[in-house]
Amino acid sequence: MQIITVFEHQTIKLGQEFDRGEKLTEQSLKDFQKYYGEKGVPYFSLTHNGIRFNEYVGVIQIGNTIVEVLPKADKPDNNDQKAKWRDILIHMLRAVGEFDIHAPSSSTLKLKPNSILDLYFELYIKEVEYLLNAGLVKQYRKVEGNVTSLKGNLLFGKHIQQNLTHQDRFYVRHTAYDVEHKLHHILYKAIRLLKSINTNANLHSRIGSLMLHFPEMADISVSEAIFEKLVFNRKTYPYKKAIDIAKLLLLNYHPDVSKGRANVLALMFDMNILWERFVYISLRKNKPINTTITAQASKDFWKPENGHRSSTAIRPDIVVNKNSAECMVIDTKWKNLNGKNPSSEDLRQIYVYHEYYGAKRVALVYPGDAFHTKGSFVNPNLSNMEYTERMCSVISIEVMSDIKKWQKAIGSILISDLRTP
Numbered sequence: 001m002q003i004i005t006v007f008e009h010q011t012i013k014l015g016q017e018f019d020r021g022e023k024l025t026e027q028s029l030k031d032f033q034k035y036y037g038e039k040g041v042p043y044f045s046l047t048h049n050g051i052r053f054n055e056y057v058g059v060i061q062i063g064n065t066i067v068e069v070l071p072k073a074d075k076p077d078n079n080d081q082k083a084k085w086r087d088i089l090i091h092m093l094r095a096v097g098e099f100d101i102h103a104p105s106s107s108t109l110k111l112k113p114n115s116i117l118d119l120y121f122e123l124y125i126k127e128v129e130y131l132l133n134a135g136l137v138k139q140y141r142k143v144e145g146n147v148t149s150l151k152g153n154l155l156f157g158k159h160i161q162q163n164l165t166h167q168d169r170f171y172v173r174h175t176a177y178d179v180e181h182k183l184h185h186i187l188y189k190a191i192r193l194l195k196s197i198n199t200n201a202n203l204h205s206r207i208g209s210l211m212l213h214f215p216e217m218a219d220i221s222v223s224e225a226i227f228e229k230l231v232f233n234r235k236t237y238p239y240k241k242a243i244d245i246a247k248l249l250l251l252n253y254h255p256d257v258s259k260g261r262a263n264v265l266a267l268m269f270d271m272n273i274l275w276e277r278f279v280y281i282s283l284r285k286n287k288p289i290n291t292t293i294t295a296q297a298s299k300d301f302w303k304p305e306n307g308h309r310s311s312t313a314i315r316p317d318i319v320v321n322k323n324s325a326e327c328m329v330i331d332t333k334w335k336n337l338n339g340k341n342p343s344s345e346d347l348r349q350i351y352v353y354h355e356y357y358g359a360k361r362v363a364l365v366y367p368g369d370a371f372h373t374k375g376s377f378v379n380p381n382l383s384n385m386e387y388t389e390r391m392c393s394v395i396s397i398e399v400m401s402d403i404k405k406w407q408k409a410i411g412s413i414l415i416s417d418l419r420t421p
Contacts, residue, residue: 001064001199005082007072008057008271013050019082024051024065031063035254035264043069043268055334057089058268059117061197068116071271073336073367073399084401090119091403093269096277118200120245120267125194125206127242128187132213137235139181144173179215182230183239188217190246193253197265222250275334276317279365279410283318283330286411294319316353320418328418329353329362336368342394351377354390363393363417365410370398372413393417 002022006012012024032051035041043056059068070085071092144155146162152174159171191210198207220226227247232240254264280295287293296315318330331350333342342364354362354377377390397413400406 001066003066003068005068005070005086006053007070007085008053008055009072010069011047011050011052013047016050028063028065031065035062041266042270043266055271056268057271057274058266060264060266060268061117062264066117066199069268071274071334073334074369086116088399088401088403090116092274092278095403095407096274096281098269117265117267118203120249121194121198121200121203121207124190124242124245124249125203125210127245128191128210128214129206131187131239131242132210134238136179136184136215137239138177138179139183140175140177141181142173143176144171146171147174180217182220182226183236183243184215185217185220186222186226186246186250187239187242188214189220189222190249193249197253197263224251227251271334272332275367276332278407279330279332279414280318282407282410283320283414286408286415288415291415292321294322316357319357320414322357325360326418327357327359328414329357329359330365330414331362332365335366337366337394337396339369339371347392350392351390354392361391361393361418363395363414365414366394366396367399368396371396372417 003020004012004018004022004024014024014026014029016024029049029051032044033046036044036046042054043060044051044053046052053067053069057069057071059066061067068086070082071089072085074081143152146166146169148169150170150172152172155171155173162171163169191207191214194203195207195211198204227243230243248267249265252266254266277295280293283293295318316329317332320326320328320330329350331346331353333346346364350362350364353359372393372395374391374393377392395413395417397406397410400409
């Protein structure tokens, strides 16, 4: 198993060498091409004898190759920068709730991961260890089958069919109260998955311990529908984070049933969405009193002549003080302007938000070198192209390794911009 670390939008070529001598082998390239298939995947695109990664970050394991894709808001070109951006990505995911765990010993997560994948594995192990130490929850379930003593309801038809010559047995349906239920089936299946795909030697013994102490469960088929039907109560709520991680692992794992060598596990995140959520969480944590922060607030944008409401809507990333005189609309973009002006597409989009929300101010927020500039939209109805009072701020916020400091900076800069006349 080899681990290759790259940045978003980077292209890697067949035979290209990386930091620790890893190479994109011909077999690895074929595995990626097979996974891409005819319909494609959003995480990367194929080039001539290579792969170009898109705006998704995280980790993707295909066959014997793990590729870790890191974000990039500058021009990192060395191992120190890769370590820096790996830490920033982990902290951003933690800030938006991806790495929240219930285990009180979460501060002991000191594993130096070879990839984001290792960190997810350790988080899952921590959660299940916590559940085992607290005691697994029992639930009632319906059981049907042959027993040696009469209990529950006798299913007479099946009893006659199966026990005509076995008068010491009874075919019944009864209720059992034990640990064999759907939550534990899911957790056990995820433990078995970890055992088969983990490559970090530091985790082998802990996974083996889980396999030894967790009750053996029957294998089940998992799908999105199974997780949607789960209901958590007061007793089972501590399971939620473990189930969330199990869902992420199980639904994103695609075994190769034909050859068994190009299994795929993709834990990838759209960096634009992650940046939007990170800015939103940062504002929420550092907002002044009597300030409201709303994410993805939508308004109807088009109505057909027949009068039925259309599903077409405009949906800005963040609205501050919605429906008030101090309203501010924020649109986040994960790209480095490098001192240039925003694209016309970005400006048109934020102009529409300005009009529909009657905002006092709108702002485009980018990562990168710190700068803050303001401009006015032109009034298209005037022949002399006069500028209006519709102000738009373009804010580029410096990326900081200290996440708490970075979040405070985001909050103070954006709220300060709102209050500026």
